[in-house]
Amino acid sequence: MTSLDTDTIAAVATPPGQGGIGIVRISGPRALAIGETLTGGGLQPRRASYREFVDSDAVIDRGIVLYFPKPNSFTGEDVVELQGHGGPVVLQMLLGATVGQGARLARPGEFTERAFVNDKLDLVQAEAVADLIASASVAAARGALRSLAGDFSKQVHEVDQAILKLRVYVEAAIDFPDEEVEFLEHGEVHRKLGGLLDGLAKLQRDGRQGVLLSQGITVALVGAPNVGKSSLFNRLTGEDTAIVTDIPGTTRDLLKVDLILDGLPVRLVDTAGLRKTTNPVELEGVRRAAGEASRADLVLEIRDLSVPAADPHDALRLPLATKRILVLNKTDLVSGAGSRSAADEVYISCLTGAGFDELKAAIKQQVGFAGEAATFSARRRHLVALQSTRVALERASAELAAKSPGEIIAEELKLAHLELGSITGEVTPDQLLGEIFSTFCIGK
């Protein structure tokens, strides 16, 4: 039996979350080529090399690369493993780089499936394979459902319907040219395609923000001097794994740290104390703090419980949409405080660590992070599908501009629909015909 697919697949092979090491595994005929492109080439079979992992001239990470030629690999195909520093942000970037080089995101259990198909597992192990695929796909389906929740889902289905409608016109014009169907003018198809592409671009932007895939979320700490920003900063970074401690461009007024907060990638920004000042250096710090805070996904506004509330004029003027949590520090100095924490108001003590669990929970809740890796990878998959859909629609648009015949436009639209179908479910030719018959009065 041959392998089901000849695609080259890639996935993060280590468990999600924090870990000292993270592995991206690539399997298939193009594994070596992709691995060499990302690590600089010259890979020797079964030899570990320490390399920079580079995507489009940017170093994503450094680590060990391993190459296992077929058939002596886990899957029985050419396999390349990139072993780097665990964090999900880096791993997702690395995985994205493999996709950029032509790999396809592996389906749940697909490496094991390939190993099985290529006789790398015995029958006893094989018994478990079906279960593994089944349970992995249940988890993936759950992740996909969560990724598809809310506005994202609505927008995806709007795009899906728009493509379907366009196809209904284009296909009806092809299969029923004799009918009195008011077919779309060339310009109308062009306009609709343009609208579709715009909608898709917005969807891609929103989709990326929705699960904070590319860079995680940015959390800015703001507050008057000496309310405990730095203590909070140190406690948060001290308790969690920092991936990068030095970020180029960091000023002494603006300290940034990337960390993983219960699986959620967070860029924490400590801002300069906010107060009225005439000192030009301090002014610059405040200006930066304001800028950083207004760009942040979430602002932690820190106050000192032990002193009277600061003048509200000192508070940052933030865009209304900016999510914020009021963090009331120094519960250790005020008796009876700390039991009233809510999603937008948390009582903590940087000294004792009281209230930090509640704070983390509040952060995750505010940014809508469910904390499960399945959602993460599902959304990644959805974004890849949206990108492929867009590429196909752009081709359709180009063909239209080149005045290619209708059947070519139809072909590109079909491919676009097929790509989106990996999220929304495929529309069969019969369903498409059904749409045509319910849209137009067809029939001699």
Add this chain to the structure above:
Amino acid sequence: MLQHPENFDVIVIGGGHAGTEAALAAARTGASTLLLTQSIETIGQMSCNPAIGGIGKSHLVREIDALDGVMGRAADLAGIHFRVLNASKGPAVRATRAQADRALYKQAVRSFIEHQANLKVFQQTVVDLLVERERVRGVVTQMGLRCLAPTVVLTTGTFLGGKIHIGFANQPGGRAGDSPANALAERLRALPFRVGRLKTGTPPRIDGRSVDYTVMTEQPGDEPTPNLSFLPARHPRQVPCHITETNPTTHDIIAAALDRSPLFTGVIEGTGPRYCPSIEDKVVRFADRVRHQIFVEPEGLDTPELYPNGISTSLPFDAQIAFVRSIKGFERAHITRPGYAIEYDYFDPRDLELSMQTKVIGGLFFAGQINGTTGYEEAAAQGLLAGLNAARQVAGLQPWFPRRDEAYLGVMIDDLTNLGTNEPYRMFTSRAEFRLRLRQDNADQRLTPIGRELGLVGDERWRAYADKRTRLLDVKSRLERWRVDPGSDVAAVLQANCGAQINRATTFLECLKRPEVSVDKLPELLTGIDTDIVRQVETEVKYEGYIQRQDDEIAKIRRHERISLPGELDYRVVQGLSNELRQKLSDARPTSLARAARIPGMTPAALSVLLVHAKKLRASA
């Protein structure tokens, strides 16, 4: 019991479009073949509209023709009005339609039958099948005659359990007054086939002498007149068609008669085709429309009878007269035959193998409308395949059938046998996912060499094919060697006629790949080169990229096809499938992973599960 003195290899029951192509195909491969028909006079009869071809359908005709079947040639000999459809939408969806003179068409088909070696015709109604140990042995006819053969192809159309409706009056019947083959229907019903019920309809026919053409829109045929067959043929005299339309008065009359419509009062249970609704359906479902087009098609050169395409109906006759006479040009129309709806049984085609052999009875093949399809072309294509495979079985050969990426025929039989159908199945180009490569112009290149190997293709067609192939290669290599330099005369013409800039030295063939360049705009450069041939070369080079892009997908499907799923697989015990998919798979019983993949609702994960399961079964076997 009386027995026919001759033993045949293949018996074909039915002389319609499926039956004739089945009998001819079997006989062409050398099988001794018997065609049994209720009436020799009705061989090749067009029981519905007098047209062959159309979009998706002429693709099938071309494929039948490429395998040396007769439908295309008969249509060319009988065609009195030809049109090319979708001329501007691209070569792959371009199609040809012929209005055919019914009498000439029948005559042409009968002539092909009567001149075919190894083929005998006998007029008898078949009342029973001889079946022994789940294999067919022959048939029994009305007069008690036994005819023996190891294979039988059943192509009995709508004759099974046929019921005709005109208003509330209904009667058992086949098409157009033929008697229904109910005895055979009873016999077949006793076999373990899944049976469904479908419905279709026809419009009232009209005497052309009673209509006023001057108020209708004339629609002339195309010049030059295209051919359906790859072989040259001389067409009879050409005549125009006409177009008229319904109006609000027509719709009012129809609406007022709905309480006497068998369709709207629940008398008719069968499912009609969505793409061919009755006029009462159209009036109800698209109530905002104030007019519906009617194509007024001539039935023949020698008869004034007309086929008003677009007003099929099962309303009572008085309502038919009233609404017909409300239509422009039909004010004084005389109806020669009332419109009617017909309900009939069909056998679930999922009980068939891709060879068209039934899964239940060895040697028994079904083809045509009995499988839930509609249309002469769909029937003929199945017939050809069934006849061929019946003959191959007798000769001890493996069955042959085209894949989805090879022919519309392949798309159709895969759809039917894998997914079944719940309305009369008609071909549309949108059903063919690889339609860019399944063109009318290359049906011969796709199928004639295979047909020759299968023994279907005779010498005349083979020579014609070889000749065309030589010309294609010749033209292609000439265009490939034709250098086009910037600033040359040729470059100037390309710029002037097509707006194509030639910035560096290239070949003419390369120029043809550009979307703006078209051979039709360059007559002065291509004098002395066969237009059809150069057009086809142009299509081939222009579509090369799109077609190659599909190669990976096709290769993947072929790998999936090689992974077979056992017919007895119990999907209830396969872990990791949803209950819905278990049910669908149990109904469809896909024979391969590729076919499982085409079942609606199938997911990649479910396919993985099936793959693992199939391999496990094999390993433990």
